[in-house]
Amino acid sequence: MREKLEKYFSYVFEKELIDEIVQVGVYKKLRENEILVDLGDKMKGIPLLLEGAIKIVREDKNGEEILLYFLERGDTCASSFASAITNGKCGIRATAEKESEIIFLPKEKLDEWMVKYKSWRTFVIDSYNIRLNEMMETIDSLAFMNMSERLYKYLTDKAQIMRETSLNTTHQDIAYDMHTSRVVISRLLKQLENEGKIKLHRNKIEILEF
Amino acid sequence: MREKLEKYFSYVFEKELIDEIVQVGVYKKLRENEILVDLGDKMKGIPLLLEGAIKIVREDKNGEEILLYFLERGDTCASSFASAITNGKCGIRATAEKESEIIFLPKEKLDEWMVKYKSWRTFVIDSYNIRLNEMMETIDSLAFMNMSERLYKYLTDKAQIMRETSLNTTHQDIAYDMHTSRVVISRLLKQLENEGKIKLHRNKIEILEF
DNA sequence: TAAAATATGTGATTTAAATCACAAAAAAAA
DNA sequence: TTTTTTTTGTGATTTAAATCACATATTTTA
Structure with a gap:
């Protein structure tokens, strides 16, 4: 734990803070698709992402979802921070997109x-800002882009976060x-393939152009 | 200044902090439609809203806008905080929807x-959370609601912020x-009027049902 | 008061996205 | 291997929203 913490956080946190985190932090490994935070959960702490990728989605009353953003290593979940501090409920669901490690x-x-x-103040404020x-x-995507543009952005963003050029999805x-x-997605994907931007396989999408 | 500050912030801030704010804060009155923050501005501080209402919008490269949210008295602008702390640029425009007072x-x-x-830590974190x-x-509105629902939400939200039951718009x-x-708006407004939820006038919309 | 500018109303058409319906390929399970 | 399930492809239709085109109020200003 100390090793990874130092690898990604030594230039973010002071040595004394890293020492404290090692003392009180609880290390946890998440398997792919494991739910880290669910709608309505009250957080007793916040997760610091050491490795992996976490998907944050919003759900409405009818159970319909929309992706908000992805977290990658070095990130924390601002919604959890909110929930932990205010003792309020979390309005999002966080799911591991691949095997991940958190503290x-x-x-x-x-x-x-x-x-x-x-360094902690800076980290918290920066996290909120990010x-x-x-x-x-x-919001820009939803308001200003059409489906095809949104889709292409989704694919390239996700590939970046997953650190892969193909997505298994x-x-x-x-x-x-x-x-x-x-x-709708199948048709637009086919169109992106015809434009030479991606290549389609079963359960897999190769991204050819970033 | 001290008077209004105490009126809205005495139960938020400690007395000592209010004293400091009175010392270093700069009072400013904004007339209706005055721009407080524009796209790309670098903030040298943050505004504390004493009175009035501020509209926060996002703009894309083509100059097209979308409303993000409104600020009301007691609020501060989280984006400004971000910009001030990181010395980065502000990605939004803030405009006074009516005469407003800020520090x-x-x-x-x-x-x-x-x-x-x-109390300051709590205020900052709470502001970010809000x-x-x-x-x-x-995002919920954009992703899950149709235009008519979004429009009705817009009208009732704005009326609440403006503390009026009619909107001059x-x-x-x-x-x-x-x-x-x-x-599109004209047609949907007419429809809402037929449903008895609003009443239309020139330059004015009365909201009958909240 | 006449002309111009602003604000609203409404039919007709187009378009992006959603929905319906079904076929076929590939993988998993029996 | 046969059956079932999962995944993808694609024509046809519907729908919400966007766009075009123009009429008619209402207010402003020349």
Whole structure:
């Protein structure tokens, strides 16, 4: 745990803070598709992502989903922070897109560290800012882009986060994330393939152009 | 200034913090439609809204707009906070929807107060959380609601923020905020009027049902 | 008061996306 | 190997929203 923490956080956190995190943090491995946070959960702490990729989705009353953004290593979940601090419920679902490793930080420390460590304050504020910007990008996509553009952005964004040039996914899964229908996705994917931007396989999409 | 600050913030901030704000804060009155923050601005501080209502919009490369949310008294602008702290550019435009009063807080104090005042930490984190939730609501609207539902939500939300039951606005202005066309808005408004939810006048919409 | 600008109303048409319906290929299970 | 399930492909139709085109109020200003 200390090893990975130092690998990704040594230039973010002071040594003393890393020491504290090692003491109170709880290491956890998530298998692919494991749910880390569900709708309505009350968080007793916040996760620090050491390795892997986490998908954050929003769900409405009818059970329909829309992807908000992905987390990658070095990130934390701003919604969890909110929930932990205010004792409120979490409005999102977080699912591991691949095997991931996290450190769970108990909520009692969150405010204490704000006073003690400049690097922690910076990290928390930066996390919120990054998340606000991601949300704005999501809003931009929904408001200003057509399905084909959104789809291409989805594919390239996800490939980046997953650190792969091919995605192992089905048309139906993409449709769920983008809150549309499988038929629409299949047609647009075929179109992107004809434009030479991607190559389609069963359960797999190769991205040829970024 | 002290008077209004105490009126809305005495139960939010400690007395010592209010004293400091009075010392370093710069009071400013905004007239209707005045631009407080524009795209690409670098913020030298953050505004604290004492009175009035501020509209926050996002703009894409083609100059097309979409409303993100409104601020009301007691609120601050999380994007400005981000911009002030990181010295980065602001990705939004903030416009006074009616005459408003703000206090401008210099960025040098923002981090200092995080260490000194528990109430400031709570205020900052709460502000971010409220904004994240607003953004999620905006995403919900875009992803899950049809135009008619979005329009009705827009009208009732805005009326609430403006503390009025009628809105002085044109169909075109609504269309800009919702990133659609005037014709679409005019038709849907007429439909809402037929359902008895609103009453239409020139330059004015009465909301009959909340 | 006449002309111009602004705001709203409404039919007709187009378009992107959603939906329906079904076929076929590939993989998994029996 | 046969059957079943999962995944993908594609024509046809429907629908919400966008766009075009123009009429008619209402207000402003020349």
